[in-house]
Amino acid sequence: MIIDELIEKGKINLYKENQEEVKAEKFKAILETTRHQFEKCNLYRQMAKQKNFDPRRDLKSINDMHKIPYLTTANFKGKSGRPKELLCVPENDIQVWTTSSGTSGDPSIVGRDKINIDRFFKMFDFVLKEINNFSSYNWSLFFQPRPPNALTVEDKVPNPLNHLGYIFNVANKLPMEKRVYALRFADEEARKKGKLFEFDPEATFGFLNANPSEKGTGWLGGSVPLLYMTLSEYHKNTGQTFNVGEKTTLVSGGGWKSFTGQSVEPNKFREDMSKILGIPKEQILDVYSFTETDCVHAECEHHNKHLLPWQDIIVRDVETLEPVEIGEKGLMNVINPIAYSYAGVSILQDDIVRITMEDTCPCGRKGKVVEVIGRAEGSEAKGCGAQLAEETDS
Numbered sequence: 001m002i003i004d005e006l007i008e009k010g011k012i013n014l015y016k017e018n019q020e021e022v023k024a025e026k027f028k029a030i031l032e033t034t035r036h037q038f039e040k041c042n043l044y045r046q047m048a049k050q051k052n053f054d055p056r057r058d059l060k061s062i063n064d065m066h067k068i069p070y071l072t073t074a075n076f077k078g079k080s081g082r083p084k085e086l087l088c089v090p091e092n093d094i095q096v097w098t099t100s101s102g103t104s105g106d107p108s109i110v111g112r113d114k115i116n117i118d119r120f121f122k123m124f125d126f127v128l129k130e131i132n133n134f135s136s137y138n139w140s141l142f143f144q145p146r147p148p149n150a151l152t153v154e155d156k157v158p159n160p161l162n163h164l165g166y167i168f169n170v171a172n173k174l175p176m177e178k179r180v181y182a183l184r185f186a187d188e189e190a191r192k193k194g195k196l197f198e199f200d201p202e203a204t205f206g207f208l209n210a211n212p213s214e215k216g217t218g219w220l221g222g223s224v225p226l227l228y229m230t231l232s233e234y235h236k237n238t239g240q241t242f243n244v245g246e247k248t249t250l251v252s253g254g255g256w257k258s259f260t261g262q263s264v265e266p267n268k269f270r271e272d273m274s275k276i277l278g279i280p281k282e283q284i285l286d287v288y289s290f291t292e293t294d295c296v297h298a299e300c301e302h303h304n305k306h307l308l309p310w311q312d313i314i315v316r317d318v319e320t321l322e323p324v325e326i327g328e329k330g331l332m333n334v335i336n337p338i339a340y341s342y343a344g345v346s347i348l349q350d351d352i353v354r355i356t357m358e359d360t361c362p363c364g365r366k367g368k369v370v371e372v373i374g375r376a377e378g379s380e381a382k383g384c385g386a387q388l389a390e391e392t393d394s
Contacts, residue, residue: 001036002029003337006310007119010126013309014365022366026310026337027062033337033345034059034068040088044071044343066314066323070333070346073100076108076292083109086343094341095156098163100291108291109160113341117153120294123308123338124171131298131306131365132285134249139178139215141207142168143222143230145197146181150174163291164253168221180207182222182230199230213245213278220250220277224286227252228269235276242277249283251298266303288372292347294338297370300363304356307368310337315353318376326355329373350376 006013006029013022034055037044048054048069058067075081078099084091094111101107112120129135144165151157151169172179182204183197190198212218220227227250235241250273270281285299297305307313314333315324324330332353336344352373359366 002032003310004119007122007126010309011130014130014367016366019359019366022309023062026312029310029337030065030335030345031055031059033339036340037088037343037345041086041343043082043085065312065335068346070348071343072348073108073292073350076110077106078109079106083111087111087341088343089113089341096166097160098166098291099160100163110291110342116294116339116341119338119340121153121170123294124167124296127287127296127298128251131300132249132251133301134251137217137219139180139212140172140174140219141180141182143182143226144168145183145185150176168253180204182226204230205234208242211243213243216245218244218248220244220248221252224252224269228273231276232272241275244277244279246279248279249285250277250279251285251287253287290334290349293334293336293344295334295336300361300365302361302363304361304363304369305372306361306365307370309367311335313370315355316348326358329354331376352376
């Protein structure tokens with residue numbers, strides 16, 4: 001399919017001067033994916049017909065993109081939604097179901113087959129290498145629970161997994177003995193009280209105090225609130241800093257906005273983590289994604305979150321749901337041509353965002369840059385990173 005060709009030539013299009021050509025190619029991929037989902041998913045086709053939409057008739061150019069009927073996170077809820085009916089492939093083809101970590105007790109659940117998974121991790125590798133400038137590492141410290149084993153894109157997973165945990169497991173190319181995890185599963189008594197995980201100080205500070213810079217370049221990541229509060233509190237109490245190596249990169253996975261009423265601001269996070277860990281602020285980067293899409297919005301060295309050359313977003317007015325102009329705030333409607341196994345080409349998220357620039361980032365990468373402002377009022381308050389932090393709180 002066209003999207004596979006665009007992922008392969010992603011670097012060329014990321015810097016291409018003629019972005020009109022890039023948009024034309026992107027539109028072809030979006031059209032092909034929309035047609036595929038219209039034809040293969042009966043529920044999505046019914047919803048599209050209710051809106052009098054047919055991609056063969058109504059998608060003529062990139063300017064028609066806003067016409068694509070969008071689903072919402074509610075459609076993917078395991079109890080109140082219809083996630084299995086949103087599949088575009090037989091259920092037996094699904095290789096993994098991943099779940100969100102919302103606080104409602106009814107998380108989103110999305111099924112991906114081998115085609116979808118292969119595309120996703122080619123995309124994620126592209127993000128690390130071409131947006132984050134990071135691809136080679138000798139060790140990792142993740143503020144997540146230790147998985148029972150390392151997963152690859154080839155593995156079929158029998159039980160649903162947390163979306164963020166699955167991504168960081170598969171994306172990590174290191175053998176398990178070179179990975180350090182800051183969380184362990186809580187004991188039975190604590191789990192009865194709702195505490196799913198607990199911090200593992202021996203593993204975490206034992207590793208950090210062993211001068212990891214001597215092991216080479218590292219990758220720190222996981223839940224932002226957990227990482228920030230653990231390290232900043234330790235530094236506050238002891239005054240101690242660590243030497244993780246100036247080439248180590250912190251690529252975190254969300255949870256900026258809330259944790260038990262506290263606020264973690266990106267600038268403060270970068271400043272403190274740079275001081276405590278001894279790495280440049282340019283290498284402390286956030287990736288922003290959703291369980292319901294295959295799009296990762298990642299920061300460049302200027303901390304601008306870039307859209308990838310093959311995807312797009314529409315910012316919609318909170319009240320009217322009509323598209324707004326560049327620079328105006330609204331709900332984020334993700335356009336995702338990677339989606340193959342499920343009807344996810346157009347998903348309306350509950351985050352408030354705005355497009356801050358297009359083709360003008362000082363890093364030289366082309367395309368749109370998105371600023372995440374916060375969750376829409378009344379939406380679930382926490383995503384994967386913040387929810388994971390809450391599940392460790394005693």
